[in-house]
Amino acid sequence: MTLVKRNEDFPMWPSIFNDFFGRNFLDFTSKNFSATNTTLPSVNIIEDNDQFMVELAAPGFEKTDFNIELNNNVLTISSDKKVENETKEGECYSRKEFSYQSFSRSFTLxxxxxxxxxxxxxxxxxxxxxxxxxxxxxxxxxIQIAIE
Structure with missing residues (x-):
């Protein structure tokens, strides 16, 4: 094991280089891939004083494609959309992420x-x-409390 001294004057540099050069861009086992080799839609969760808002990025769907269910404080958002795999002659994909065939995301509320x-x-x-x-x-x- 080797000890490496960090330069605290520029703490972000190792992170930037590791994030960029440490990735394998053809890694299909990434955490954003499901077992069916389709990507899971990204989610934002926003909180204000009155509510939480879950935003799920799912372009190309219709509102009827979604199923949203609440069961025992677990919110599940899912879809089972049939996607036609149409490939034009002469095209070959090395990675295709635009097809969310089916997915399920669950959140404990x-x-x-x-x-x-x-x-x-x-x-x-x-x-x-x-x-x-x-x-x-x-x-x-x-609440302002009066002093007696």
Missing amino acids: PNTIDGERIGAKYDQGILKVSLPKKDEAKPKPA
């Missing part, structure tokens, strides 16, 4: 979510699932 008011909207390739917080979970304004 906190007890502060009001499951009865969950809503979803699909627009321009983004599925947005609104997870409203229960009233008791919302932050309360500060």
Whole structure:
């Protein structure tokens, strides 16, 4: 084992080089690949005072392609879309990530979510699932306490 001294004056340089040069761009076992060799849609989760918002990137779908289910505080977003594999003559893909054939993403929700008011909207390739917080979970304004 060799000890390596880090230069604390430029702490980001090793990270940048490792991130860029340390990748195998043809690695099909990446964490974003499922067992069916299709990629899983990326997700953003945003929180504000009133709700959580789950944004799932799924271009090329219709809103009827999605199934959203809440069961025992586990939110599952899934799709089972049939994709035709049309290849034009002379084309050969070395990597094809544009086909989400089927996927399932599950999220364990906190007890502060009001499951009865969950809503979803699909627009321009983004599925947005609104997870409203229960009233008791919302932050309360500060109270001024008088000194006697």
